Amino acid sequence: MNLHSLTAHALLDLFKSGKASAKEAYEAVLGRIKTVDPRVKAYVHMAHSKPDFQGEMPIPIAIKDNLCTKQEEITCASRILKGFRSPYDAGVIERVKKSGGSILGIVNMDEFAFGSSCETSCYGPTFNPWDLQCVPGGSSGGSAASVAADEAMWALGSDTGGSIRQPASFCGIVGLKPTYGRVSRYGLIAFASSLDQIGPLTKDVRDCALLMNIIAGYDERDSTSVNEPVPDFTKALVNDVRGLKIGIPKEAFVDGLDPEVRRSVEEALDLLKKLGAVIKEVSLPHTPYAVATYYIVATAEASSNLARFDGVRYGLRAQPSRVRKNALVDMYEETRSLGFGDEAKRRIMLGTYALSSGYYDAYYLRGQKVRTLIKNDLDEVFKDCDVIMTPTSPTVAFKVGEKLSDPLSMYLSDIYTIPANLAGIPAISIPCGFSQSGLPIGLQLMGKAFDEEMLLRVSYTYEQNTEWHLKKPNL
Amino acid sequence: MAFKETKSMSQFETVIGLEVHLQLNTRTKIFCSCANQYGCAPNTNVCPVCLGLPGTLPVLNHQALLSGIKVGLALNGEINAFIKFDRKNYYYPDLPKGYQISQFDYPVAKNGYLKVKSGSEEKRIGIKRAHLEEDAGKLIHDNSGSCSLVDYNRTGTPLIEIVTEPDLRSPQEAYDYLNTLKLTLQYLGISDCDMEKGSLRCDANVSIRPAGQTTLGTKTELKNMNSFRAVKTALEYEVRRHEQVITSGGKVEQETLLWDDEKAQTRTMRSKEQAHDYRYFPDPDLVPFTIDYKVIDGVRAELPELPQAKFLRFLSQYGLSDYDANILVADGRMADFFEAALKEYPQAKKIANWLAGPVLMELNNRKVSIGSLKLSPKGLVDLIAKVEEGQVSNLVGKEVLTFMLDEAKDAEDIIKEKGLAQVSDDSALFVIIDEVIAQNPAVVEQIKSGKPNAAGFLVGQAMKKSGGRANPKKLNELITRRITSA
């Protein structure tokens, strides 16, 4: 029995019936990592601490390199944090540890979560288990690839503009971005504070519900954490969408949408209709402005969040060879030049520009206002829909290096995922097909704030009536 | 060289605005639960949040918000119903996050004022705003080691920044404003307002303009003044410098200057080569706050009587002099002591005299405040009563006070132990009187020949002989009797 290829819930059943132990499962996954990770390169490093196999849910889990884990080196895949060992656990890590989770190791990401391909990591790219010439998506590329390759039962990632959903879609797995405030951000190294959320990447929808049960919940250390009761998400796993209203925005069928992706999503829609859902055509007229809005608001917040990486207290510090301006400024400038990759520098500068004197009104303030318009569009549609469906990404996984030279074209791949972050609503990506070339296709469902249960229900129904989730890459 | 600035003398008008930063005395820091304590060993009062470690988040201290509202109300300001926090972005080693959490456009309070007595005038100084923000760490420069050392204990200490309108018209007014502000804030009990400890800091903005002009001249900002006196001296220097620059045909450059108290001059801050673009924007990690009028009313109801109101009340209710009232009000606990003593002994002027006189002298000599003096209102009242009853003379009473404080005993015990009781017994006094009369025949003759005031000399002599313990009134009476009967 290949323990590593099971879902977490199947594993839990085995634990209960005594047919397998937590230690065996952990070792099986370690074995799998040894076999395939030299090719997939999902892991940055294995965990220093060894699990104790106690607790209710001793499931082998991979952690994205931006979630503070005590005594582990956490770097956001950036040189500037090389050597930083967090003295505290993030809220979600505390919860995972409390549930007995076996932390396998720290997985790769785009540097500081700036990217949609996992190519800007200082450790080099992670590769898509379905086609090692292709990207796994980003920024939670390592999280998605590790789960898809059975190198982890499940993983935690973070999503600011699609960074859980898009890699989930590229890797043929399930990825959920919870409602903003549903999961504590305490210990998540911030990219854009008003958009970031931590979420699960899993092999199927049931596992997604299980992991959500572990990580969701109020944290008094996070002022933006919402004190909303957490339901048992597994109770939402009901195979029934009769009468549910699914909205399809007409703006979803953009130029640049891969015809294969389009067809898969349309077929998914037909299936759901057959299963009793009501399909409604809706409009989100400000969608075309979402990417522009995001790249102003998110980079502005990021430019401020990354100011603390300056070589003074931890991480990398450059030793300038000569004095250019003065010893202190030189240290700042050279540390940050050496420590940040080009995409990080680009976004920091963009964000600084958007906030700078004379430009604040035209860029940042305006961006926050357009954000309101985008949110209003969604609120309006949700008055009469239970979920909104779109493709997760306009394309399937592209080749490594294909989009690196044109940042803007990379940004446009987030067009479907960004609105959910701007509005703070939950959204999930589930597999809905494959391209001719064998690459996974994902569909996205967006829901009302704090209505993850609806997303899980529709996703579960679709999943139980298809077999995409049972397919595995050929590694 | 003393510098006097008067409008009539100068063709220029001075315009000054002050920014005071006050450290609040909450138990914990403003955005984390580290103890808010002064004087700890470096970096022993820090946590991931105030160190600005990656992934950490701020949560606002409830007490800090209430203290902010208190200050706003005490300064007659409007409390904003909606407030938020903003990030002020700049780089400095004592600023761990690379930004300071402050308040930009929706501060806790705005449009207040403080009535300040300067000379014979009472002026209303406008308070533009009061806002909450976090303090930075401390930087120590180790010249020998050619490095600087950063201590983050102070990072995250809650500050309230109080900004005046440019309503001050002289360095003296600025000085008076600071003293009035400090006294008012001390009454609130939200800070120890100690410039030496750094819990009160002051920056000044100063400009001059031709008398009669309404637009403001170019201002310079002054920092690094470590006492109210230094603020006054620095402003006097800077005003003179502005005048010199302008009268010699130049233009004042807008810049930030550090006051060098030793050299008594200002110097440019070398690190400020570039005007700061702080890129203020709302802090996404903190939520906005709506302040209910019930909360404001609750804070207002708990405000203590403020010094200016107390001063006026002391004048009207107790008929005290300005001088005495000022002294009593200058320390809230002195004023409370006064009123507590009054409850035991309703003689306002007498108690005020003692507090403003001998007690104040003891406080100055011992360099303590009334709060730490080992004297209770009842203890003082006992002593005063004994003086009034004639048990001891006024002069001896002051000695008794000193002994009471030295030995932590009450008046009764001191008088008994040290035998300081005033001698009023006729026969005992006559012994001394007869000696004095015998030793001063010429004076006796003067008295007999119609100069009764000369008796004062004999009283003095008798007082000396008695070691100050004789009752002078009695002496006078008995001397007169003795002489006239002879």
Add this chain to the structure above:
Amino acid sequence: MPVSKNDVKYIAALARIDVPEDKLEGFTKSLAGIIQYVEQLQKLDVDQVKPTSHAVPVGNVLRPDKVKPSLTNQEALAIAVEAKDGSFKVPLVIE
């Protein structure tokens, strides 16, 4: 308003990033392209629209004024790049 090389130099200094001359052209080009793209936001009429700073309407989150244990000096300095006398050490700062 197209982004110039001087703009990039100013922004880089503000962000404490050293952009060497040979990289300046590249950054200017990519930043200019992105700014050009976001200019489309100017087309919208947002005069009557309120900005969204927080997606979820949470307010008045406060913490009781109760002391919790801090890190020890050792724990705090464990992450330090350079330390001396219980403090974080940096190059000499001139004021």
